[in-house]
Every structure is written in structure tokens, then in C-alpha cells.
Amino acid sequence: MTELADAPAHTVRIEVELGRALQARELRVAARWLGEDRALVLRDDGALPDYDIAGDGIFVGELQGEPLLLLPLEITAPSAAPWRGVVRLFGPEDSLRFGLSADGRLERSLARPAGALADPELPRLVAGYGWAALVLLYVFLLAFGPRRAR
Numbered sequence: 001m002t003e004l005a006d007a008p009a010h011t012v013r014i015e016v017e018l019g020r021a022l023q024a025r026e027l028r029v030a031a032r033w034l035g036e037d038r039a040l041v042l043r044d045d046g047a048l049p050d051y052d053i054a055g056d057g058i059f060v061g062e063l064q065g066e067p068l069l070l071l072p073l074e075i076t077a078p079s080a081a082p083w084r085g086v087v088r089l090f091g092p093e094d095s096l097r098f099g100l101s102a103d104g105r106l107e108r109s110l111a112r113p114a115g116a117l118a119d120p121e122l123p124r125l126v127a128g129y130g131w132a133a134l135v136l137l138y139v140f141l142l143a144f145g146p147r148r149a150r
Contacts, residue, residue: 010067010092016042016075016106017099019057026059030074033065042075067092081105 016027029040042061046054063071068089075083075098083106087096097109 009064010089011094012063012071012089013048013051013093013095014040014042014061014063014073014075015051015095015097016059016077017057017097018059018077018080019100024059024078027078028076029061029063030076031063032072033063034068036065038063038065075106077106079104083108 014029018024018027025043027042029042031038031040040061040063042059044052044055044057044059046052048060048062052058052060070086071089072086073084073096080100081104083098085108087108098106099109101107
């Protein structure tokens with residue numbers, strides 16, 4: 001149990017882009033974080049200085065708690081059907097983005113932390129395998145290549 005207690009807090013930022021056409025003041029999010037019901041109000045007021053610009057039509061809010069992998073959510077927006085689903089989380093900081101579809105429904109956009117998309121060791125691994133393949137090709141050509149008549 002001490003391992004979970006020592007684990008860093010998990011932050012989930014939720015962004016919903018409604019655009020400026022809808023005059024909503026706030027959106028409601030219901031979440032179930034490790035068995036605990038939580039409510040969050042998303043606002044477009046610039047309260048999160050690094051992520052939110054007041055009046056841009058993007059509603060932002062954050063949830064924090066113990067680390068988890070799956071988060072059940074329900075997002076309610078005016079004049080749109082609520083979005084319900086379970087989202088997979090990838091790390092200590094996740095960003096979930098939603099927007100309005102052409103038919104007026106909320107839809108989720110793909111959003112993962114940058115570290116979840118690429119392994120930092122991948123470029124070195126690819127370069128190592130590339131060099132190994134070139135060296136083997138050179139050795140193969142030296143050993144079995146066309147022989148010259150002497």
C-alpha cells in the first residue's frame with residue numbers, strides 16, 4: 001500500500017471546443033475516479049493560465065487524484081447530446097479533447113501526452129539496427145560477392 005501512497009498525483013485536463021457560436025457559460029463533467037463520484041465545471045474564463053484563453057470557445061478544467069488507467073466520464077453541454085464513455089489514461093498528465101461534430105454531438109479527439117506517442121530510445125534503436133544491417137551487407141558482399149578472375 002505504501003507504493004500507491006508514494007505515487008505522484010495524476011492530473012487529467014479536459015478541453016471541450018464549442019466555438020464562439022454557442023453562448024454557453026459552463027459545461028458539466030461527471031467522473032468516477034477510483035470509485036469516487038466527482039463533478040467538474042468547465043469554463044472558458046482563462047482560469048488555467050497555461051492552457052486557457054478567456055472567450056476563445058474552449059472550455060477547460062482539471063481533475064486530480066491518485067494514479068489510474070481508466071476514467072468513466074459524462075460531459076454535458078447545452079444544445080448537444082451528452083458524451084458518455086470510459087477513457088484510457090497514459091501517464092501522470094493527460095489531456096482529453098472533445099469538440100462538436102457536424103451533427104451537433106460531442107466527439108472525442110485523440111489526445112495523448114507527447115511521451116506516450118514516441119519512445120525516446122526509438123531513434124537510437126533504429127540507427128543501431130540500420131548500422132548493423134549495413135555492416136552485415138558489406139561482410140556478405142565481401143565473402144560471397146562476384147569473384148574476379150586472377
